[in-house]
Amino acid sequence: MEVVKNKQVxxxxxxxxxxxxxxxxxxxxxxxxxxxxxSGGLVVxxxxxxxxxxxxxxxxxxxxxxxPPFQPGNVIEGFGVAKVVDSDNPNFSxxxxxxxxxxxxxxxxxxxxxxxxxVEKNDIPLSFHVGLLGMPGFTAYAGFYEVCAxxxxxxxxxxxxxxxxxxxxxxxxxLHGCYVxxxxxxxxxxxxxxxxxxxxxxxxxxxxxxxxxxLERYFPEGIDIYFDNVGGAMLDAALLNMKVHGRVAVCGxxxxxxxxxxxxxxxxxxxxRKRIRVxxxxxxxxxxxxxxxxxxxxxxxxxxxxxxxxxIAEGLENGPSAFVGLFSGKNVGKQVVCVARE
Amino acid sequence: MEVVKNKQVxxxxxxxxxxxxxxxxxxxxxxxxxxxxxSGGLVVxxxxxxxxxxxxxxxxxxxxxxxPPFQPGNVIEGFGVAKVVDSDNPNFSxxxxxxxxxxxxxxxxxxxxxxxxxVEKNDIPLSFHVGLLGMPGFTAYAGFYEVCAxxxxxxxxxxxxxxxxxxxxxxxxxLHGCYVxxxxxxxxxxxxxxxxxxxxxxxxxxxxxxxxxxLERYFPEGIDIYFDNVGGAMLDAALLNMKVHGRVAVCGxxxxxxxxxxxxxxxxxxxxRKRIRVxxxxxxxxxxxxxxxxxxxxxxxxxxxxxxxxxIAEGLENGPSAFVGLFSGKNVGKQVVCVARE
Numbered sequence: 001m002e003v004v005k006n007k008q009v010x011x012x013x014x015x016x017x018x019x020x021x022x023x024x025x026x027x028x029x030x031x032x033x034x035x036x037x038x039s040g041g042l043v044v045x046x047x048x049x050x051x052x053x054x055x056x057x058x059x060x061x062x063x064x065x066x067x068p069p070f071q072p073g074n075v076i077e078g079f080g081v082a083k084v085v086d087s088d089n090p091n092f093s094x095x096x097x098x099x100x101x102x103x104x105x106x107x108x109x110x111x112x113x114x115x116x117x118x119v120e121k122n123d124i125p126l127s128f129h130v131g132l133l134g135m136p137g138f139t140a141y142a143g144f145y146e147v148c149a150x151x152x153x154x155x156x157x158x159x160x161x162x163x164x165x166x167x168x169x170x171x172x173x174x175l176h177g178c179y180v181x182x183x184x185x186x187x188x189x190x191x192x193x194x195x196x197x198x199x200x201x202x203x204x205x206x207x208x209x210x211x212x213x214x215l216e217r218y219f220p221e222g223i224d225i226y227f228d229n230v231g232g233a234m235l236d237a238a239l240l241n242m243k244v245h246g247r248v249a250v251c252g253x254x255x256x257x258x259x260x261x262x263x264x265x266x267x268x269x270x271x272x273r274k275r276i277r278v279x280x281x282x283x284x285x286x287x288x289x290x291x292x293x294x295x296x297x298x299x300x301x302x303x304x305x306x307x308x309x310x311x312i313a314e315g316l317e318n319g320p321s322a323f324v325g326l327f328s329g330k331n332v333g334k335q336v337v338c339v340a341r342e
Numbered sequence: 343m344e345v346v347k348n349k350q351v352x353x354x355x356x357x358x359x360x361x362x363x364x365x366x367x368x369x370x371x372x373x374x375x376x377x378x379x380x381s382g383g384l385v386v387x388x389x390x391x392x393x394x395x396x397x398x399x400x401x402x403x404x405x406x407x408x409x410p411p412f413q414p415g416n417v418i419e420g421f422g423v424a425k426v427v428d429s430d431n432p433n434f435s436x437x438x439x440x441x442x443x444x445x446x447x448x449x450x451x452x453x454x455x456x457x458x459x460x461v462e463k464n465d466i467p468l469s470f471h472v473g474l475l476g477m478p479g480f481t482a483y484a485g486f487y488e489v490c491a492x493x494x495x496x497x498x499x500x501x502x503x504x505x506x507x508x509x510x511x512x513x514x515x516x517l518h519g520c521y522v523x524x525x526x527x528x529x530x531x532x533x534x535x536x537x538x539x540x541x542x543x544x545x546x547x548x549x550x551x552x553x554x555x556x557l558e559r560y561f562p563e564g565i566d567i568y569f570d571n572v573g574g575a576m577l578d579a580a581l582l583n584m585k586v587h588g589r590v591a592v593c594g595x596x597x598x599x600x601x602x603x604x605x606x607x608x609x610x611x612x613x614x615r616k617r618i619r620v621x622x623x624x625x626x627x628x629x630x631x632x633x634x635x636x637x638x639x640x641x642x643x644x645x646x647x648x649x650x651x652x653x654i655a656e657g658l659e660n661g662p663s664a665f666v667g668l669f670s671g672k673n674v675g676k677q678v679v680c681v682a683r684e
Contacts, residue, residue, distance in 0.1 A: 231610055250613045264606015268573060271592045271622030278620045280613030 006031035009104035031107035035088035041111035044082035050130035136164035142286035152177035160229035164334035211237035309333025348373035351446035373449035377430035383453035386424035392472035393677035473676035478506035484628035494519035502571035506676035553579035651675025
């Protein structure tokens, strides 16, 4: 039974506030490259790991989140793309590429295979299965089409617009005939939004002393749809600038380092005056649409109608800093960690 | 042409913050009891005037509200029930009872008659046409059935539950097969909710040092529907206690003395975790349902399935204090000002 070295990223303790690199440890473990007989499991070699903001919730102790917390001392888990090394499961064979929940380590034994989906190695980059064609892409798709109720000609605002979710929301909105403005946190990102991602306008929120004034400038007639990836002060400003019967899809609150927003939202009254609907959602409630999503977005990509920006950190040892960077907006596009290319 | 004395309530200046009695003046004016020929208008004798929280918005200067502000020096307007004294309009005759927009004065000349609806003097008290069968009643009906998406067995929480809107929401929810808890601001109101209005439970929010704990106590399994009449801290606590896919209908924010909530809402993250929909609404978006509402609620009332509590201030001179009392919860039930009984 072959035993190999296995680099792993471990959570050191439960995290309070924003995660830092010190909360994680890269250690040298071992892995057995054989799936135990009768386990129904797989041993996989992890290729690409996904850095997603929701993972922060799993680093906290027993918060009544929608998924259970990680345990200190254990390997962090997340979405990934991997290659099957050994299989005790009739649905998978050595050499298959799969995407789904895996560990932040070089090799993982996956016994809960329900979340795994086989993927082809083809003209679509493998890493896209944790991005454009993975959870973030599906979040954009389900949130935009199912929660935002978009109509042609709608004025759409997207925050964290060059991120894993936002960049696809903006492109889908453009394809739907909407006018789209994005916000991001650097000049470079603003340029990408306008030059590469086809947004009508974009602005750097860090250069705006008054977010309300910025939104008034970009949406003199108001916002029909706000796809909210950040919460906090931007959400508050957007509420003031929504049109009557505007819709806000609350996707994430990456600006909020804890589960209570210490500044608070002060413009809720706008909901009544303008009959605004604010709706939180999770892509997992829409999984019946996943095949349709894969079809739609793969086609758009192949037809050259959409692109997808990735920020790839090379090597598992750079995983913690890549993950932590999400919360300061260090990444440009979808943050992925490349553990191995093949 | 008969000219009579006409007591009037006038706005003295634009109001900042919570309105006080000093912001209004009761003065002695005059009225001509003849509708000008060719005006298409009516002269009415006002019988019952409605005190509604939304009127506060019209006392502020040029806030982009959904209705234009009152003008200082002019008579305050609101919903009322009145008797036609003279008509220059073929649709109305002297002696008709009407309900709609009128002035806070003994006699009004109404030239914009589109908002007026004739009502019968019958077994339903005339004053109910500004309450149970008026805008507050319709707000409860439209908000509950159209915004809350209620299902039999749902756990429903109503704030300001003995008020003009809340008391009907609770009763409709009970008739729909829901479990209903109300909050109010006095022992007397809590008793009325339980003894007269058929709520399953009720509590005095002023006696609760921790609103979150109070809601946890009354909703150990969580809240499906929160019908929010107050905003602020109660909304924040309710967000923490919503069930997955819970719905919040934001009807009013009587707890907020200005349009920005200085304390703020801190639990917006719950929207994502629990996929909560928070929707502001105005009854005026649902006017196509008004005939159905009148039919439904009149029948419930006649069948003894619902009751409606009113707090009637006698005399126009008591109008300002009755109106101001809304914002400290002085009223028990729907606040009405009786100008004259006939």
